[in-house]
């Protein structure tokens with residue numbers, strides 16, 4: 096009791112990725128916020144999982160739509176502010 100360690104060393108197949116994680120990654124991919132390894136694992140999952148493939152397509156569509164809307168809104172609002180130059184750190 097109280098032992099929080101979970102081990103799965105008894106020959107159980109380690110699933111490469113859960114559906115939830117695949118969908119989360121699909122979302123992150125749209126943001127360009129994934130590593131190459133994550134992308135590889137995701138595409139491997141999508142190859143064998145039509146459900147997540149469909150989901151990922153819908154996510155991509157949704158994110159693309161959101162981007163278009165926010166871009167339009169920004170354009171309509173006049174000028175957008177560029178991010179500050181990355182030299183805000185004081186010299187040591």
Ligand SMILES: [Zn+2]
Nearest residue numbers: 114117144147
């Ligand atoms: Zn899946």
